[in-house]
Amino acid sequence: MRRRHTFRDRREAGRALGELLREREWLDPLVLGLARGGVVVGHAVAEVLGAPLDVAVARKIGAPGQPEFGVGAVTPDGPPCYDEHSLSVLGLRPAHLEAACRAERAEARRRAVVYQRGRPPVPRAGRDVLVVDDGLATGVTARAALRSLREDRPHGLVFAAPVCAPEAAAALKSDADEVLCLLAPHGFRSVGQWYTDFRQTGDDEVLELLETS
Template sequence: MQLPFNDRTEAGRLLAQAVHGYRGRDDLLVLALPRGGVPVAAEVAADLDAPLDLMLVRKLGVPGQPELAMGAIATGGVQVLNPDIVNGLGLSEGAIDRVAETEGRELARRARLYRGERPAPRIRASCVILIDDGLATGATMRAAVSAARAQEPSTLVVAVPVASSDALDLLEPTVDDLVCLATPEPFFGVGRWYAAFPQTSDDEVRTLLADARARVGAG
């Protein structure tokens, strides 16, 4: 696999080829982790002719170092912590709770912004493919997996263009299938492996979801 990917759209097209075997299942559901996972997942969902929706998850950044993930939260009250980070930095329960409260408000805001009055997707008995643009620590995806597992999917798949080997090692025992195109070492960070890695906007997320709903409705 040649790195870096040009952008998230190219990564999504390549990832779609890797999961093409799931095409044709009538229980298939593609769930993106917003915001960066949505352009990737949109390409996969289109190729698989599957519905596209969101798995709403927020990273919990270390106070003063927001890019360093100490854990993540997901809809349904799921919280996953990275004990190496939490213990290594001596983070208190109060500090974690304050960050979780702030990120919880953002999670609720995004649910209203992206879905409006539409209900969350039905995960129970579905073949769910969870997609992000990449995994560094994997904390956010582990929260997404926990939230999805609680709703009893028939099959749970995680698919990403690029990830650290440590993140994959943590995720592999928790899912039915794990698909990753590249595991470069040393990893450095997800953005390192894209030639263009702009922040995905709320408007782009809404547009991609609307396009996917129109595609499924037309089919």
């Protein structure tokens, strides 16, 4: 049985998120899907808003021996972003994660090159930039992306996702002008628990969505 408030897939979640965002007034909005899964959600959002779609790339830096537990994140350029609380709990310092940081930055740069296809990024300055992901768990990847995008001088910088961990959404407000979530359930354990179909998004799908946006 389908649980209440579970999205069928990222596209359904994106359409619902787009309807929420359409209630607002935006200045020349640009939707940036956070690769990879956020591009699927972002594509649907962009369709609802009639806005262009581009991609933002950030890579999670996992804890040693626990790669799925994000303690930091890095974009293709700029300094890494670390979750100080997680580092403290695990007894880690940024120096312990230098190798992981280099590897994730290299992958972020590879993805950026593949996704941009030799074209410059869509201009961000002076317009409302909506960073969209399929969900917000720790928030560290979103934070890295937002800090990098702030340097592009957007008019407004908003993070939006179908489902967010309440604590992460509250913490992210220090880096975004606004954080918008369809759901912020107190029973949040993972993003995937709120989707019936949460299969991995591949590079080919990202490229196809960017081409058809």
